[in-house]
Amino acid sequence: MSEIKLIVTDMDGCLLNSDKQVPIEIFSIVDELKKKDIMFCVASGRQYSNIYEKLNKRNDILFIGENGGVAMMNQELLHINSLDDNIIKEIITRVRTIDQAYPVLCAKDVAYIENTNEDFTYQVSLYYSTVIIVDNLLDVKDKFCKVAICDFKYAQENTLAHFIDMRDKYQVIVSADIWLDIFCLGQSKGDTLQMLQNKFNITMDQTMAFGDYLNDYEMLQMAKYSYAMENAVDPIKEIAKYIAPSNDDKGVITIINQFLEDLE
Numbered sequence: 001m002s003e004i005k006l007i008v009t010d011m012d013g014c015l016l017n018s019d020k021q022v023p024i025e026i027f028s029i030v031d032e033l034k035k036k037d038i039m040f041c042v043a044s045g046r047q048y049s050n051i052y053e054k055l056n057k058r059n060d061i062l063f064i065g066e067n068g069g070v071a072m073m074n075q076e077l078l079h080i081n082s083l084d085d086n087i088i089k090e091i092i093t094r095v096r097t098i099d100q101a102y103p104v105l106c107a108k109d110v111a112y113i114e115n116t117n118e119d120f121t122y123q124v125s126l127y128y129s130t131v132i133i134v135d136n137l138l139d140v141k142d143k144f145c146k147v148a149i150c151d152f153k154y155a156q157e158n159t160l161a162h163f164i165d166m167r168d169k170y171q172v173i174v175s176a177d178i179w180l181d182i183f184c185l186g187q188s189k190g191d192t193l194q195m196l197q198n199k200f201n202i203t204m205d206q207t208m209a210f211g212d213y214l215n216d217y218e219m220l221q222m223a224k225y226s227y228a229m230e231n232a233v234d235p236i237k238e239i240a241k242y243i244a245p246s247n248d249d250k251g252v253i254t255i256i257n258q259f260l261e262d263l264e
Contacts, residue, residue, distance in 0.1 A: 001225060001259055005206040007033065008041040008064075008193060008219065009252050011051060012176065013212035014229055015042065017248050020126060022054050025253050032260055034060055039200065043189040045148070045175045045215055048072050049109045050129040066106050067173065067181050067215050068192035069145025079195055080108055081184040082143040087170065091147045091182055092137050094162055100153050104128070105137055106146040112137055123150050123178065146183040148175075155180040175215040190218025197222065208259070210244060210252050211236055227255060 009015045016022060030040045041062035044051050048065035052072070055061055063072045071079035088105070095103040102120045105112040111128040113121070114137045124131055127148075134140055151159040159180045163172045171188060175181045197207065209216075209223035212232040220226040220240055228240035229251050237243065245251035 001208070002263060003206050004038060004208050004225065004259065005202045006039045006041060006197065006200070007208045007256060008043050008062075008223070009210040010189075010212060010216050010219075011042060011044040011046055011054070013231060013247050014210045014216075015247070015252050016054075017250075023250050023253050025250070025257075027056065027058070029253065029256055029260070030058065030061060033256075036260075036263065039202070041193070041196070043068070043193065043216075043219055045127070045179070045181055047106065047109065047111055047128040047130065050127055053129050062196060064189055064192050064196075066146040067171075067175060067183060068188045068190070069106065069183055070108055071192050071196060077108065078199070079192055080143070081145045081187045083145065083147065083170075083182075083184060087166075088144055088147065089138060091149075091163070095149055095159075098151065098159060098162055101149055101151040101159055103137060104148040104150065105140060105142070105144050106148055107142045107144055110142075111148075112140050112142070119152065120150055145187075146181055149180040149182070151178050151180060154178060173215050175213060181215065188218040189216060190220075190222045193219050193222045208255075210255070211240070212247070227251075
């Protein structure tokens with residue numbers, strides 16, 4: 001593993017524990033990696049500003065937000081994808097017909113919602129730090145890289161069926177039990193990771209990655225050293241080359257520390 005130049009991890013279910021806490025050890029690890037010219041990247045379905053704040057606003061970390069829709073470093077925009085206005089309208093119109101489902105329009109560093117249901121706004125607060133409540137999402141003018149749908153009847157069993165027909169033109173991915181994400185075809189954590197690998201002249205063979213859920217699938221395929229968390233869903237365990245301890249056992253920290261020890 002001595003050739004590794006980039007380590008990338010998902011947030012929820014990987015770096016974060018079940019209480020959504022960042023392990024304090026990660027900050028000293030980032031310092032050690034930096035000394036060895038190894039980049040550290042966090043890739044999440046979360047909003048960029050939310051990830052940035054949770055990682056103590058570190059400017060020496062690569063951030064992939066919105067499931068690949070946005071890439072940032074040093075507060076500089078490296079990449080963004082934008083959905084067409086017509087598909088935004090279509091998605092919102094459909095979501096409004098689904099019981100207990102609520103849309104979130106995701107721009108580069110702000111999320112827009114139109115419903116103030118207490119359970120929904122709590123879920124939004126977990127993943128989005130900058131949120132604007134509007135009367136009608138169809139009236140909002142911005143560039144949107146993703147529409148996230150919170151479904152309290154569960155995304156896989158309920159909402160997915162309402163958008164399965166869009167999969168020929170858009171990415172439609174269950175990113176968590178109650179979240180469905182819709183974004184540009186060809187947009188994923190993996191696609192954006194590949195763009196960053198090219199930008200920084202880093203190969204798949206020089207990349208380590210950690211994932212646990214379906215939206216990590218393409219990302220793990222871009223890394224020679226791919227780890228599924230012990231708590232990962234089966235499809236992720238099937239494609240990963242290795243298994244890391246669970247997120248509550250600090251699996252990401254454990255594996256990276258083992259890697260650093262082997263370099264000594």
